[in-house]
Amino acid sequence: MTEKTKTEDSSKLDNILNAAQKRFGHYGLCKTTMNEIAADVGMGKASLYYYFPDKEAVFQAVIKKEQEEFLSEMKKHMNAETDASSQLKLYVKYRLDYFQNLLNLSKLKTESFFNSKPIFGKVVEDFYKLEIELVASIIQTGIDKQELREVNKEEYALLLMNILQGLRLIRIKYKALAEFDPEDVAYLKQNNDKVICMFIKDLRR
Amino acid sequence: MTEKTKTEDSSKLDNILNAAQKRFGHYGLCKTTMNEIAADVGMGKASLYYYFPDKEAVFQAVIKKEQEEFLSEMKKHMNAETDASSQLKLYVKYRLDYFQNLLNLSKLKTESFFNSKPIFGKVVEDFYKLEIELVASIIQTGIDKQELREVNKEEYALLLMNILQGLRLIRIKYKALAEFDPEDVAYLKQNNDKVICMFIKDLRR
Numbered sequence: 050m051t052e053k054t055k056t057e058d059s060s061k062l063d064n065i066l067n068a069a070q071k072r073f074g075h076y077g078l079c080k081t082t083m084n085e086i087a088a089d090v091g092m093g094k095a096s097l098y099y100y101f102p103d104k105e106a107v108f109q110a111v112i113k114k115e116q117e118e119f120l121s122e123m124k125k126h127m128n129a130e131t132d133a134s135s136q137l138k139l140y141v142k143y144r145l146d147y148f149q150n151l152l153n154l155s156k157l158k159t160e161s162f163f164n165s166k167p168i169f170g171k172v173v174e175d176f177y178k179l180e181i182e183l184v185a186s187i188i189q190t191g192i193d194k195q196e197l198r199e200v201n202k203e204e205y206a207l208l209l210m211n212i213l214q215g216l217r218l219i220r221i222k223y224k225a226l227a228e229f230d231p232e233d234v235a236y237l238k239q240n241n242d243k244v245i246c247m248f249i250k251d252l253r254r
Numbered sequence: 255m256t257e258k259t260k261t262e263d264s265s266k267l268d269n270i271l272n273a274a275q276k277r278f279g280h281y282g283l284c285k286t287t288m289n290e291i292a293a294d295v296g297m298g299k300a301s302l303y304y305y306f307p308d309k310e311a312v313f314q315a316v317i318k319k320e321q322e323e324f325l326s327e328m329k330k331h332m333n334a335e336t337d338a339s340s341q342l343k344l345y346v347k348y349r350l351d352y353f354q355n356l357l358n359l360s361k362l363k364t365e366s367f368f369n370s371k372p373i374f375g376k377v378v379e380d381f382y383k384l385e386i387e388l389v390a391s392i393i394q395t396g397i398d399k400q401e402l403r404e405v406n407k408e409e410y411a412l413l414l415m416n417i418l419q420g421l422r423l424i425r426i427k428y429k430a431l432a433e434f435d436p437e438d439v440a441y442l443k444q445n446n447d448k449v450i451c452m453f454i455k456d457l458r459r
């Protein structure tokens with residue numbers, strides 16, 4: 050493959066993912082077809098299948114894109130913030146935004162969000178690993194700068210992630226089949242703020 | 255009903271619940287029958303139905319019994335501990351014990367635990383209310399004694415409960431169909447200890 054066709058390929062891929070992201074956001078995974086995605090980018094169905102074997106693969110790629118956006122957004126802002134406490138607060142903030150984006154992809158229906166989780170599978174697992182690394186590296190920065198006390202950074206990174214994930218899970222479970230609305234997000238935000246304050250207070254020297 | 259038959263009734267009820275608790279603990283809800291419970295207490299099946307309409311009702315009553323035991327155990331020890339911090343630590347400890355007892359009733363199979371949850375329904379809901387009251391009252395004691403800072407006690411009680419519940423839920427989800435083993439309990443305990451230290455540190459004046 051020449052350089053030129055590689056660039057063409059990657060821009061086509063971008064177009065597909067952007068179109069699919071919108072479709073999933075509007076109609077959810079179940080109600081979106083490969084035909085519609087192909088039509089959105091002015092492409093034949095056969096050409097779309099050149100890039101993705103099925104709708105689920107497109108969905109996975111969209112999830113992956115959201116993850117990459119979250120991580121690069123985080124890294125951008127992390128460089129601007131000097132202390133670990135501010136970076137941890139940023140992480141909590143952007144993590145909630147990312148969660149909202151994921152929910153959006155399943156039309157904010159908590160049930161369908163849960164049902165589609167097995168489809169993510171490996172994508173989610175890989176992301177968790179990157180997430181632990183990210184949070185652990187923030188904690189390490191704080192330890193190095195003597196802002197935070199010496200702790201097992203992976204253990205505390207995982208604890209923070211588990212606490213935040215648990216709070217989201219409980220709220221989703223509580224909503225059952227209902228739509229996750231702005232009130233739920235506000236509630237999560239309120240709890241997250243309390244949690245991160247606690248966490249930082251505990252880790253500060 | 256005379257006083258005497260009331261006492262007889264309540265002691266028979268105790269016998270039924272004790273026998274059922276053992277049965278559920280050994281064989282789980284699905285594999286236990288009303289016949290077996292009746293036989294265990296030397297009672298005809300028809301007599302058992304005088305007390306409970308079905309197996310699920312017995313199960314609910316057993317759950318309720320576990321809850322009452324947890325709450326009365328807590329209250330006993332709360333009176334012995336003078337400060338709110340120690341009481342909060344006790345709560346976390348006994349809450350995990352209670353969770354283990356519940357898991358035991360479903361034979362430690364996390365999947366069946368989740369599936370049988372709708373059966374608890376109202377019983378669980380009522381319990382959560384008592385639990386919030388309990389934790390909020392500990393926080394209030396701490397505020398009154400100027401051990402803890404002034405916070406919205408219900409808000410923080412619910413936050414602590416949600417965090418602990420979230421950590422349990424994530425661990426259960428992570429295990430999927432597997433049995434919840436002592437290693438999982440140890441992991442939860444480790445996380446719980448970190449969480450309650452954070453929580454107390456944050457609330458202390």
